[in-house]
Structures are given as structure tokens and as C-alpha cells.
Amino acid sequence: MTNRERAAGPSLPLVGRSAHLGTLAARAAAARAGRPQMVVVDGPAGVGKTSLLRAALDPGGPCDGMTVLHGACRAVDNGIGYSGVRALFGPLNLTARRGRSASLLRGSARHALPALVPDPADADSTPGATFPTLNGLYWLAANLMADRPLVLALDDAHWCDERSLHWLDFLLRRADGMPLLVVLAQRTDSGPAAGPALTDLVAHHRPLALPLAALSAGDVGELVRRAFPEDSPQPSFVDVLTDVTGGNPLELNRLLHRLRMTGVGPDDTGARRVTELGGRVVASTVHEVLDGQPGRVREVARALAVLGPERIEHLAALAGVSVVQAEEAVDVLRRAALVHHDRTDMVHDMVRAAVLSTVTPAALAALRTRAAQLLSDVGRSPEQIAGQLLLLPRADQPWMTAVLLDAAAQAEQRGAPEAAVRYLERVKKARPNAPEVRMRLAGVLSETDPARSLTLLREALALADDVRTRATVAVRLGLTCLRVQQSPEGARVLSEVLDALTAELGTDPEPADRELLTLVESALLVVGADEKSTLPAVRERAARLTPPPGDTPAQRQQLAMLTVLTAMDGRSAAESVRQARRALRSPGLPLGTWSLLPASLALSLADETDEALDALDTVLRDSRRAAAVWTYSLALSTRAFVHLDQGGITRAMADAQTALDLCEGEEWGEGATMPQTALALALTERGEPERAEAVLDTVKRPRIEDFAWEYHGYLMARARARRARGDTESALDILRVCGDSLAGSGLANPVLTPWWLDAACLLAESGRLDEARAAADHGTVLAGRWGTARALGYAALARGAATPGPAGIAALEEAVRRLSASPARADHARALLLLGQALLAEGAPREAREHLRNAVALARRCGCVALARQAREALVGAGGRMREITVSPLDMLTGTERTVAALVASGMSNREAAEALFVTVRTVELHLTSIYRKLGVTRRADLADVLHEDAADSPDRHAGRDTPR
Template sequence: MTNRERGTGPSLPLVGREALLRTLAAEADAVRTGQPRLIVLDGPAGVGKTSLLRAALDAGGPCDGMTVLYGSCRAIDSGNGYSGVRALFGPLGLTTTRRGRAPALLEGSARHALPALAPDRVDGDTAPGATYPALNGLYWLAANLMADRPLVLALDDVHWCDERSLRWLDFLLRRADGMPLLVALAQRTASERTAGPALTDLVAHHRHLALHVPALSARDVETLVRRTFPEAPPQPSFVDTLTAVTGGSPLELQRILHKLRTGGVSPDDTGVRRITELGGRVVAGSVHEALHGQPAGVREVARALAVLGPERTEHLAALAGVSAVQAEEAVDLLRRFALVQSDRSELVHDMVRAAILSTLGPTALADLRTRAAQLLSDVGRSPEQIAGQLLLLPRADQPWMTAVFLDAAAQAEQRGAPEAAARYLERVLEAGPDTPEIRMRLAGVLSETDPARSLALLHEALALADDVRTRATVAVRLALICLRVQRSPEGARVLTEALDALHTALGTDPEPADRELLTTAEATLLIVGADEKSTLPAVRERAALLTPPPGDTPAQRQQLAMLTVLTAMDGRSAAESVRQARRALRSPGTAPGAWSLLPASLALSLADETGEALDALETVLRDSRRTAAVWTYVLALSTRAFVHLDRGGVLQALADAQTALDLLEEERNWGEGAVQPQIACALALVERGEPGWAEEMLGTIKRPRIEDFAWEYHWYLMARARARYAHGDSESALELLRACGDSLARTGLANPVLAPWWLDAACLLAESGRFEEARAAADHGAGPAERWGTPRALGYAALARGVATPGPEGIAGLREAVRRLADSPARADHARALLLLGRALLADGAPGEAREHLRDAVALARRCGCVALARRAREELVGAGGRMREVTVSPLDMLTGTERTVAALVASGVTNREAAESLFVTVRTVELHLTSIYRKLGITRRAELAGALHEDTLLPPGLREGHTGPDATR
């Protein structure tokens, strides 16, 4: 399958072609073995880069047997998002459906590529403005093409490429390990780049082969002269002057030699004088000379071609003001002058285009581009195509132009091209009045790529807003961006002011639309204000005054979910938290969103309803996979890791946390503010007996001011304390635990199972014989635990008091802890209680009963994946006279977290491709993980995988019983 267009153009340079072919052949051989390659070809204008590239891609050449997609970028399309991608993939015809179905190449996750390929197509699964779905969809489209044969993506004139297409090539190359991919880019040396940073980043981030096409040397020029004048050997002065005047440009040489030959000039001293007379602007001069004396219609058609590019004859005729027949005749005449390609209505080179347009003054050129935009509008072209003409105008302030820019921005947003959308909206902003609406829209477009500029625009919009409803709407958007960039106090302050003004203006009985706006603003304030410790107290006070809504609308469910989690953090009533959470998850008519599901799942987990919490998180994960919302997917995985830890699922927690971390590592800049995956991973590693690795993991956290955050900071301290304790540094661990308790108290977070520092402190102090201090820590948490009242909370209280009280009274407390924790989802804590009870019974002189509890502790800890706890219990058991084999690492224990995730998916019956799409990774990544899994488990086929995992807690219960469930093949 080859996509190439041929034209006349300048002759190939006499040097460079064979070298390029040899180099390309070597690169193509490497690509065929699964080694992706990037080649960057550059040279001055007119040197023949395009001819070289096309010749290298010809059938029978180095890329024979490969799928070759060739595209050329145009200046007129440089502001149009994904225009370079469409130049590459357009001829494949992927945007037309057959019998109501999309082409096979767009199956699976590749369907998300469609909006990038077609201006008028919409991806109903993804939100407007989301950039990842289109990038991911195009990746899978390329992967589908590579399933049959190696793929060559050759993009010419890349200095005019739009930023989104270059960002996608970067995205593709970062995931191309093991894929048969060759990317070849050709650019003009020292030219002004449309997407300079994107092209610079692309080249800098990937090892590439740089090939420079030099200007022709004097020897090469002499060879061309001899071919042109075979009857007369050239004089050295003729060759030297010709080389100096043309700069060795094949295009310039071709044209000047043609003029000299047709003018009867010989390659001697007479010719030298003629070359000097022609000067250095040979192309421009030849174009002007060709057009001079021609009918006005020919000149107008040439200008229409220069502005519109390759177009239908009737459209060229309309812009030129001539008939279609006259336009065809004019194009034929221009072709005879070697200004137009031989096989299509396109100028041979951009230098020719520039020369034609130089015959117009600035005003006339602006008028021509304006008429071109109107013509494209009249014939039904997409808003972005029309806007491409308008972007080149010095001013585009007419009302119809503003309307085009607004429509083009909407189109760019829908396809996930924020840079293009921003460019259109900036022009609207330049021409429009000082109103908040365009600033709000531009801020939304820039929120992902340039949040600082987005915030500045929203502050401007806030200052311009003259009614409370607009101010509240702006404040909501501003607050959410502040949350994203970790400036929550600023967002909470602005939103509080706007919300108070809205309440005052609307009174006690607002209209339904106003009531929904109020609810949205209140819910957003709860989300943003709960992020940092400095704003949490005020948010809690505000939440206490709110009446929980019924949950009939998305805004109400979002508000209800946040009220639920705030209630849970206060530790007031587990039953009430559960009731509110269930109401937030109730969704008549519409599915609840992530901002309802995630807070509700946290509250449910704190209240021991971990099954419902996992169900809610699975909904988020399923929707995120469907919509390619990878950041939400990472957030849900991280949250689920903590739920697994709550229920003693250390292996599952490690799998989720490491999968989230792998995804963050794929995307530059995503990991800067990430905290949850590292903390969850560290907590699981401590349980696995790897505290050193846990501390290394915590050291990778880059979020500034982590101590200011309400929830993550306390679990960060807990993870550090547990790692320090596992290293034998009890005093450092105790300091960290007390710092956690002090911070929780200052923040007003009283839930006893949210970062239960007091339980860890009581156990640590009791182990050191500091029983009085241990009792103080136990008493600190016992009251809140009894108020919260869940089996886990009551078990924690009994456990803390039991270890802090020597003798029979303490043993009774530990027995109660074992009983209560057995009724809770906290299996790892249940194993810890069994260990501590066995230890206490040994000290009390009851080794027989102690051995029974210690055996149970080993077995339960082992099932949870708590290797360190299992080993401690086994040591106590052996010390008490019991017999048990060493707690060794099984083959399953050797799997990394991500390998566990991949193994579970493949064991459930999904294909490698489906597993890769589900995890937002490449098929190659899945294959590498499977190779490692098979080696570690000592198996050779995927059919053996389910059996190898059958006894492990890695698989959900349904899969262990042989049931794949409805989502097994997603």
C-alpha cells in the first residue's frame, strides 16, 4: 500500500541520492527487525529534498514491501490541528463508512482517531478538548497498519507541520519499541517553524539520524552545465559564477540554465555576463518573466493557485474571476512554463508560490485571501479550512470572520487539537469586545497545555463579568484549574466569594437552572477546598450547613458524594456516610461521573463497604477505558490500590499502584503532582518485606508542599513511618506517626481508620515496653473508633488497648480485636491481631493456644501477600515450639505489580491486543510482560496461566471459579 504523489519539480541533486538510498536501506533493514527509526532530512530551499525523499520511497527501493504513507505539509494548513496526520492518512479513505461500519483499521481503540482524520467527525465517547484519546487512537491505527507489514511515515515540509501532528509522532515513537516503524521528516534549513517547540522536542527526545542535503558543489554544477550544453565545454568562470549566483540550488540552476539555453547563451564569458545580469533571484525572475505579458486571467489563475493550493478547476476559476474553460487553459499554460506540476494542479515549489504572490501588494493579497475564505465557505468547506486563510490576514475583525474562527475552534476542540483552537480564539479575542465569554472558552482550551495562561484569562474574565451567574460560572472553572495546578486555596477563595454573591442575589427559592448552578458551584467548592489543609476547615463548616440534596441531577450527586466523604473524614457516622454514598451512586437515567464515584468509593471503603467501593471504582475504570481518559484511569487505579490495602489485598494493591506508575512514566509531566500511586506502592512494599524499595519509591515523589495536602500527606507519613519501623528505626517511625497525628488534629480529621497513626504508635510503643505511652495513643483513637462503629474501627480500638495492657486484661482485648477484625474486610489487620494475640499468650504461659493463633496468622498473612508479617508470625511460632517451613517467595510472589495485572487479564481470556488497549500500553509491552511471567512461573503457554494463578488472590473470585464476567474481553 503506497500513498505518493509525483510531480515534475527540480532535478535530483547529483550528490546525496545514492548515499541517501544506501542509508535508508540500512535503516529499513533495522526497521524490519522491529527497531523503530527516525530520520530527519534537511537542506536549503530548492535543494531537492522532496525529490530525494520521493525517490527513496519509490517501489523497488529500500522501502519495498513496506506500507509507505507520504504527506506534505502546507503553510496554509499549519494552524489546522492534525493537518499533518491527515496528509499522511487521508488517501487511505478511512473517513468513509461502508455499510454503516468504519474500516477495519479503525476497530478497537483506533476508533478514537477518527476526529483527527475527519474535520466533521465526532468521537461520542470522549469529552471535547481531551487530547489523549486522539493520540492513543492514532497510535492504534498505526499499530493496525504495522500488523501486516512495516510502516513508513514520510512527512515533507515538516517546518510547516501543525503542533498536534508532531506531538502525535512523539507519542508514537515513545511507544514504538519493537515495532517495525520508520519515520522520515524533511524540513527546510533555517526556515521559520510553525510548531518550533514541538518539532524541537520531537527531535530532541528520540535518537535520530540527521541527513543534510547540501547545495551542489562547483563540480556538480559543471556536470549539469555539460548536460545542458553538450556541444560546448563550459568555462571555469561560467561554472564558478553560476555556482555563486544560485548558491548550488538545483531549482535555481534548472531555471537559469533553461533561460540561458533558450536565450542562445553559451557557457563562456558571454554567459558569465548574462548570469550576472540575472542576479540571485532566478526563480522569482523567471516566474515574473513567465507571467509578464500574459492575459490578466492567466495571472489571476496563478494567484488563485498560490492562495488555494490544489483545488477543483471551478473553484480556481471562481476566485480568479474567469470561466472554468479559461482556468483550465491557464493551468495548462502555467504547466508549460514549468510553474505547475505535470500531473495535478499544484505549483511546483513554494519558492514559485512566493514569487507569484510577491506580484501583489499587501492590501491586494489580503483581499484575495478574504475572497478565498468566502469561496471556501460558499462551497461548504470545513471551518478550519476557511480559518486557514483568515489566519494569514493582518486583521480578521469582520463579524463573519469571528463566526468562522468560533466554529473552527469548536471543531479543533472536538478533535483534541487545543493549540489550533487557541490560535483561532486568540484572533477572536484580538477583534472582539472585552467580554468574559471568549476568555472563558480560550481558558478552557488552554487548561491542559498552558494552565498558567488559562488562569490569567479566567481572572480577566472574572473582572469583566457583570452578573453573579457569569462570575460563578467563571469561578467554577478557575477553581478546577487551580486544583489541577495545586493552587487550591486561590481557587477556593475566588469560588467562595462568587458563591456567596450568587446566594445573596438568588435568594432562598431560585429557579431550577439557578439551583443547578448553585449546586455545581457548591460541589466544586467542596472538591477544591478539601484538597489542602488550609482550606479544609472552612469547607467542613460550609458543608455542615448544607442540606444533603436528593441526588437527582449530576451536580446534586457530585455534591452529595463530597458531603459523604467529608462526613466520613469527620468520623461522625459510618451508617450516614454509607447512606449518602449510595444515594450519590444512584443515577436515574445517566451514569454517575468520576467526581461522584471516586469520593463515594472512598467513603464506602472507610465504612467497611469495600465491595461497593470496588464496584464504583470498576465503573470509573471501565468508563475510562472506553473513553481513553487515561488520567482518570490512573486516579481510579490509585484509589483502588488503597481500597485493596484496606481489605488486605496487598498483591492487588501493588498491581494497581505499579500499573498507575507505569502509565505516569509514559506521559511526560504527568508524574510531577502524582502522590497516591507512590504511597500505595510503598505501603504494599513494606508489607511485602521490602522497606528499602518502599523508601526509594517515596523518594520519587516530586509534588512541592506535600505537607499542605489534606489526605495524601498523612498517608505519606504513615508509609514513611512503616518503612522506618521495618528498617528497625523505631524512634524515627514514632516521630513520623506523631507528626501525622498532630497534622490530622490541626486539620480536624477525626476518622479513626483514616491514617490510623494511633494504632501503629500503640503497637510500636508496646513492643518497646512503653505501655503508658501506648495506652495514651490507644485512648486517643478508641473514642473516635467507637463513634465510627465499624468492625474495623472497633477492632483497631480493641487491638490498640490490648497491646497497651499487659496481662489477662490485654489478652482479652486482643481476643476482642481478633473477633471484630474477623468480621471486617481488614484481613491483613486481622492477621496482625492474631500475631499479637499469639505473642501475648506466649508471654502469659499458654504456648499451645499461642501456636494455634500464630499458625492462623501465618496462613492469613500469606494469603494477603503480607510476607513480612507472615515471617514474623512464623518466627514466633517456631520460638514457641511449633513446626513450620520457611515462608519463602513463591513464583507468583516474584511477579511485579504490572505483571500481575497483565497476568490476570490474559488469564481471564483477553488477547494481548485487548490487554494492551485496556492498560493504555503497547502490545509489545504486554508481550514482554508475558515473557517474564512465563519464565517466572515456569510455564510455556497462556493456557497454563489461569491454572498457575488459580490459588492466588491475584484473580478476582469470579475468575478463580472459571467465570470471566461481562468485561473480560474489553
């Protein structure tokens, strides 16, 4: 069943539109063949768009055999998020969650429910998150298309809400290969109420435009003959009728109906009557009808024009008449062709506008106010009530602002920020000095317009006269500054507010105040640690703090950040691990991202990579379940660095490439650096430094040199690529910049960005041993304080590279021993290579060959193709034998292909893999086609065997973790 009846306009004979039906038939055929189509039917009001849609969508029409969802938008619903979507999907009754509804909502489609249910509080949603709902609706449409080709036909699209239009754009961008036809009907004489959303949709997808022109004199004559089958119309009547109506079908229909009702035929008398009416036929005929009716009929007509389709008792209440009188009035309006014959609604927006033009603006505002009160009294949702309030010139009464605030909350739960903003803007206008309103508005805008969100938070901070309110605002402001890369401002505000809050609360605050204080402190640590200019002050403040027990969310967030800052000092790996484990304790409460990610970083630096990966897996699992793409991408990028530390190059490449793919097309992706950096490091290890530099060239973040974390990793990736390309001096220059920047930031952890190790090795290769020893000595001091096997192994490796002769060999043997006990498998292979080369130089080729052979084997298992080739070349030079190092079929896979292959090999269907990666089934299918071709397999079982063999050879203790769980 579809809702085309509910959306149908006035019953106009379809005349002169056969060519348009043929065009729609061709587009429907293309859609059935898997070539998604979009058609925009446009023309002035009353030109017959609705009639054309009905003819195209009815059984036996061009869309026969397709699933047809047909809805109409209304002006009164324009402010309600996803109202257009509900007009389309409403008849499916998906909120029942049983039978077919449950099947359609399987998998990620369950995230569509916030957009579909009357009260989004009934759905499992994350307030403020837009992607989950968009993605859920996409999968709902995909589930429908799994059965039959799908038609989404939206009438009066100029009244459509912005969020529904954004979803149509989201769907069409991912519709490649899907049997989908989208048809929008819009008025050309009315600007879209959704602002640029409709214009952008049309611009992005370049649909077929199907303009409807006025009817010709011949078509008008045909309409007249149908209206007066017993009379032969005179040519003069047809000419006058065409001239007065301009060939507009709605005006023609209304005028012909009025002539029949008054007993006037299509002759000279009728022509004179048409001339008397003149232009604005619809308004003239509507006024003529209402002027001849009792007052109660006019009041019911106005009530119906304001409320739209409603129960008769509600219309009666608004009109101030009895139910019986309301029913009689509706019958009168039906006979006058102002109301549909099969439902209680005006036949057209032009008729509705004509009815409302019979009241003054003040009277109309009073009528809409009473309508809002009535809807409130009968228990309608805040969004429905707010639809009336938005049409008022002012909505400043307390009950009105309360309704608007509730409506904003519903819109946020739906993931419809545009609607929430519209409601909150009206509240802000009514309550200009309320900081909490600006805070809520800023929260809604944080995703779509973070710059304006920041402005609102600044205003809220200035308006807040209570230190606790200022603290709450400051936390939001600081995290927003972090998002828009203005952390110094956020750190300054948080620091000032924290000092004031501490002075206000004293030494023994109440539990709620203590939690607020901890929240502000933890936010300051998060924000202040972002840039080099604010990091020293934050580190000083952190040094004065006593680590909290970690019993509350704010305490765990603070503890996690203290853990990272402790690790940055590079003084005690054991203390960092203890703090990280305490931050990851969860006594009955879920852990937040800002607890899990910092703790995972500290654990990884301290060689506890298993625990670090467990924490990251939790973030990935939770963010995938909530369809939180930004968090998912961040966690993937972080996990890529852990894999790099372990020597899991292939897995690092898969995570980094997948994260980078998720960034594409997203606003927040513009400032990304971590996926590119991790991918570049992996590519260099694979022997593709040119590609690595090309990836780094895509980093677009302005002022990247100001950032404490991303900048140094970016420099290391750039230096290693330059070194691999033979540009030694450029690589050394970059490493020196990295070291100076780290020192200036106070970051002393030896394994975070081990520039000194790379510099020592590179300087030693160039014969500059004194400089190499200076770099090694610098790192040895740092490594001794940190004390992990990896750090001490790095120090020994640097000393060994910088020291010729037996002393150097002894240091390299120590490096091999220490790194073999660490997670750093690729660095273990590197130490074996250097040890073999040193032994060869000292005249011990047999012993050298053993270490070089081990270096080749370990480097190959890690995916370090360049290192394996270098070790093999040294082995052959030492008299050993080994075949050329060739790239395995698995190494030919791109990072994303590796991820897809792992997901499919784990038993996931194509659809499940697509849901896991937030892509389309078509994308997974294309990747699989490439994977099968590269690996020379034809079955999923064969793919699983290939990956299983690779996992068995992998040195990664978390083999298989490239599959998001």
C-alpha cells in the first residue's frame, strides 16, 4: 500500500501530458535496470504536477511493478525534521516493528527509526547525531530495493524540510547500481522553504527536468468538452477561457466547475461570465463560494486551512461550532470542490491560500495561536505544535517557548539539526539574555556550523553570571575550539573559568560540584594538549593534580589525559600503565571516547599493545553500533599506528586507508592528518615512498606545525619517505625540525616519535659518526628513563649504528635481544639487518648470513617489503642464496581491499561488510571483484584460506584484528 491517495491533489483530467508520461516511463525502465534516476517535475501552481504524478504512479502506469512511495509536503510541516521522509514511508507502518516492518528494519536500517516514529524518544537514538539516521534510512531503502525497484515520489517538494532533502542527496550519492527512481514535483513560482537544500540537491545530481507548460487552446477545448459532454463549446468561449486562465489546469477546472454549478454553459454567456471573473480565478471562485455561505462554513473552512487534515471534532473546536455543524460545513465545501471528496483536506494549496486571504493578519495569527493550543490540548507532539508557532510573527509567551524547546529536543533526537535550529532561534529571539538557550543552539550547530556554534558559546559565556553555568559553557566552548582548531582560545577560557570555579567551591565541594570541577579540569587537559603553545602550561597544571580514583566519567576522562601527559614526560612507563588501567575501569558505566583513546595511546607507548588494541576495539565496536563515523575513523587511525608499532604493516595500511576513505566528502575530514600519516608510513615500509609523499601532500590542515601530536608524526612520515627516495639531506633536515619541535613542546617520550633513532642510523650511513653518536646519546638518556624493552632496544640500535667495530656489534646484539622481547617486530628485523651488515664488515660472513636470513623472513612477515629486499641484497652480498623478494598477491591489495577481504573472509555477507564500513553493497562488490582478480580466487572460501595462511605467518599478536568486531 502507498500513500498516493493522501498526497493526491485536485482531480484534474490529464490532458496534453502523454509525452511527459512517456519520458517518465523511459526513466522508470532505466531505474529498473539498475541505473538510478532523478526527475524534477516543475511548473507554476495548478499546472497539473500532482495529476501527472498520479497517472505515472497508479497501477498500469509507467511505474507499474515497482514499489511506489508517494508523499506530499506541507507548509505547516516544513519546520519538522524528516517530515518529508515520514510522508513517504508512513504507510509502511514501520513503527510496528513486527512482520515485514521488522524485516525492513534489519541491520543498520534500525537507525532509521528516529526519523520515522512520532516521538523519537521511543527510538534508540543518539541526540544530535545526523549520520546514523541518514545511514539507517539509506539501508531501509536498500532493503526495499532488494525486493523490487523503488520509486520515491515527493509532491510539493518546495515545502520539504531540509533534512529529508539532505537524505535524498545522501541516498542518491550512494545509489550506483540500485533500481531507484526519485521524482520530485515543485512549484516554480514559489521559492523553496528549505533554503538551499533543494537547490543543492538538484545541482549535485543534475536530474531530468520535466517542466509542465500551460495547456494549449486545443487542450483547453478538450477539457471543456469533458466538462460539458452534452454541449458543443463555442470557439469564442474556449479562446476567452484560455486567455483568462492562461491554460492553467487548476484554474480551468475551478472555473468550469463554478460555471456548471451556476448553470452557465460554454457559450457566449459563459464567455462573458469568464471575462467578468478576470484573473486570479481560484481566489475569485473561492471567495465567491464562501461569500454565499453561512458564517459557520467560513469558520470551518479557515480552521481546515490552518490545521490541514484533522479529526472533525478538532476542526469544530477551532472553528467554534458543533461537530454536526462542522460535518455539514465540510459537505458544503466538498460540493463546492474546495475539499477533497475522499478526505478532509483542501484540494490545493492555492485554495488554502485563498481561504486564508479572507482573514486579516492579526486574526490569522490569533487563529494559529488557538490551533497550537488545541493541538497541545489533544496531546499532539511538540513538533506538530511548533509547526503552527513558527508561522506566527512572534512566539514569546512562556508556553510557546516551552513547546519550542521540547520540539528542538525531538528534532535533535531525530538527527534533524536544521529543524532544531529553527525552533531554538525563535526561543533565542523570545529570550535574548538566556545563556542556556545559546548553549543548546550551539550544541545543535556544532556539527553543521561549528564556527557559528563557537560565536554563540562566546555570547553565552558573556551572559552567564553564575560560575557553575560559566563552567558548563566553558567545557562546551573548549571542545568546540578543539574541533575548529582554535585550541588556545579554548584552553584560555577553561583555565580562567577553572580558577574561578575553584575559588567559588572551596576545598571541600559537594559531590556534584566536585564532578563539575573534574569535568572542567579534564576538558582543559584535552583541549590544552592539542597545540604546542598551550601544552607546557597544561603539563604544569597536570603535574600539580592528584590522579583521581576513576570512579566517575569525568574522573576517568581526567585520569586518561593525565596518563597520556605522564607518558609524554617519558619518566615512568609503569606509572602510565597503572593510570591507564585505572582509567579503563568501568564500574557499571560505559567508557567514553576521551577515556579510551588516550589510555590506548599510553598503553601502546608502554609496550602493552594487547590492552591498547582491546581499548580501541571497544571504541570501534561502540562507534560502529552507533554509526558514529568520525569516532570510528579516529579509532581506526589510532589503531593503524599501533599496528605500525607492532610491525603489522599490512593491517596498518588497511586501517589507515579505510579511515581515509571515511574522511572523504565529510566536513570534518578536511582537517584530518592521522590517516594520511599512518598510510604514508605503511607505504614507505612497503617500498612505495613516492606514493607515501603523494598521500602526505593531501594533508590540508592549516598551521599543522602548531599541533603537538599530529605534526611530529607527519614529519617522521615525510622524513622516512625522503630517506627511502635517497634524499638524505632533506630527511635529516626534517628530522632535526621534528626533534627541535618535540623539545620545544616538552615531549620527551623516546618511542612516541623516535626521530633520534632515524637520525642516528641515517647519519651513520652517511659516515657522520660523531653526529650519529650525539643523536644516539640523546635517545639513550630518554630511553633509560622510560625503560621499556622497545625504548631500550631503540637506544641500543642507535648506538650500534653509530659505533663501528666490536662495540657496535655488541650494541646491535643487545638491540636484537631487547626488540625481540618487545612488540616492535619491524624494528627487530631492522636490528637484525644492521647486525648482519656490521658482522659482514668485521669479516664474519657466516654469522652475518644467519642474521640477514632472519631479517628477511621477519621483514616479509611484517609486510616491510623494502626492508626485506635490503636484507636479501646484503645476504646475497655475504655469499648467501635467496630468490628475489617478490610482492605476494596479498600485498597487491589496497588497504581498503584488505579490510573488505578480511570482513568477507570472517563470514560477513556483502551487505554486512558494507554496513561495517559505512559504504554501499555496490562498493563492496567492486572491491571483491578486484580482490578476486588480484588473488586469483573465485570463491569466498578460497579467500578465507589465503588470508588464513597470511595470518599464520604474521608476527602480529592480534592477527585478524584488521576485521572490525
